[in-house]
Amino acid sequence: MTAQRPVAVVTGGAAGIGWEIGQRLAADGLLVVAVDRVPALTAGENPAGIFWRELDVTDHEAVDRVFTGIEEELGPIAVLVNNAGIQRHRGIEDLAWDEWTAVVDVNLHGVFACLQAAGRRMLARGEGRIVNISSVSSRGSAGRAPYATTKAAVIGLTATAGAEWAARGVRVNAVAPGYVDTGVFRQGVEAGTLSLDTILSRIPAKRLADASEIGAAVSFLVSDQASYMNGQTLYVDGGFMVDYGVPLAKKPE
Numbered sequence: 001m002t003a004q005r006p007v008a009v010v011t012g013g014a015a016g017i018g019w020e021i022g023q024r025l026a027a028d029g030l031l032v033v034a035v036d037r038v039p040a041l042t043a044g045e046n047p048a049g050i051f052w053r054e055l056d057v058t059d060h061e062a063v064d065r066v067f068t069g070i071e072e073e074l075g076p077i078a079v080l081v082n083n084a085g086i087q088r089h090r091g092i093e094d095l096a097w098d099e100w101t102a103v104v105d106v107n108l109h110g111v112f113a114c115l116q117a118a119g120r121r122m123l124a125r126g127e128g129r130i131v132n133i134s135s136v137s138s139r140g141s142a143g144r145a146p147y148a149t150t151k152a153a154v155i156g157l158t159a160t161a162g163a164e165w166a167a168r169g170v171r172v173n174a175v176a177p178g179y180v181d182t183g184v185f186r187q188g189v190e191a192g193t194l195s196l197d198t199i200l201s202r203i204p205a206k207r208l209a210d211a212s213e214i215g216a217a218v219s220f221l222v223s224d225q226a227s228y229m230n231g232q233t234l235y236v237d238g239g240f241m242v243d244y245g246v247p248l249a250k251k252p253e
């Protein structure tokens with residue numbers, strides 16, 4: 001069966017921000033395939049008809065196999081959103097090697113595997129759009145070394161792929177969300193390693209992001225409105241990155 005709608009693949013698309021990105025892209029008219037290691041679409045009702053395929057992005061051979069299957073069954077992959085990500089909170093001196101590699105495997109190697117597999121297919125057709133999900137943590141965040149490092153690396157990979165493929169019809173950009181009340185953030189709050197009050201005091205907008213606001217940024221970057229954007233990272237963070245976090249102690253006299 002060949003789909004009428006362009007196909008968008010969202011990694012980690014069965015939950016959290018990935019689920020909301022899928023909802024938005026489906027509303028934009030794309031046929032969305034959530035690829036996730038979660039063995040079902042558990043995030044909620046599915047009126048948008050989002051497809052699901054099982055995939056662990058750390059298995060690069062499986063990435064290629066699953067992308068081939070999607071293209072044979074549903075049509076060419078027009079859009080890839082590299083959203084799957086995990087975190088581990090621990091200071092560098094105490095971090096176990098397998099905590100480091102687990103995060104690097106998903107957040108960097110997984111992003112590269114999917115970007116390369118989708119990019120090759122898109123380059124052969126001379127068109128495609130890829131959005132990688134980074135984070136405000138990319139600026140450096142104490143207690144989150146593998147997360148911050150991989151999210152910074154995603155910005156570098158995005159810039160490089162954006163430059164390499166700009167003249168060949170494939171646009172690659174990134175979205176760097178601030179704090180969103182979904183898995184990666186919620187796990188930290190529940191474990192007590194993140195304090196909601198401290199985080200809110202640090203965000204100029206004084207609220208968390210709604211996952212739909214991340215979906216809106218992805219929607220823009222994959223649309224023709226962003227036709228001259230290549231290799232950029234768009235921060236969707238309520239002003240987090242533009243304020244270094246030291247407010248005046250009081251109003252001046």
Ligand code: NDP
Pocket residue numbers: 011012013014015016017018035036037038055056057058083084085086106110133134135136176177178179180181182183184185186
């Ligand atoms: P969630 O944990 O809610 O969702 C992530 C999804 O990705 C889950 O379904 C998860 O499955 C899946 N996933 C994890 N590892 C793999 C893998 N190896 N292969 C395929 N799927 C996988 O996270 P969020 O929605 O909060 O985060 C989504 C993205 O946004 C991440 O890249 C995160 O770093 C980024 N981000 C999040 C922020 C936040 O505040 N929430 C802020 C900035 C960036 P499973 O449950 O099995 O792990």
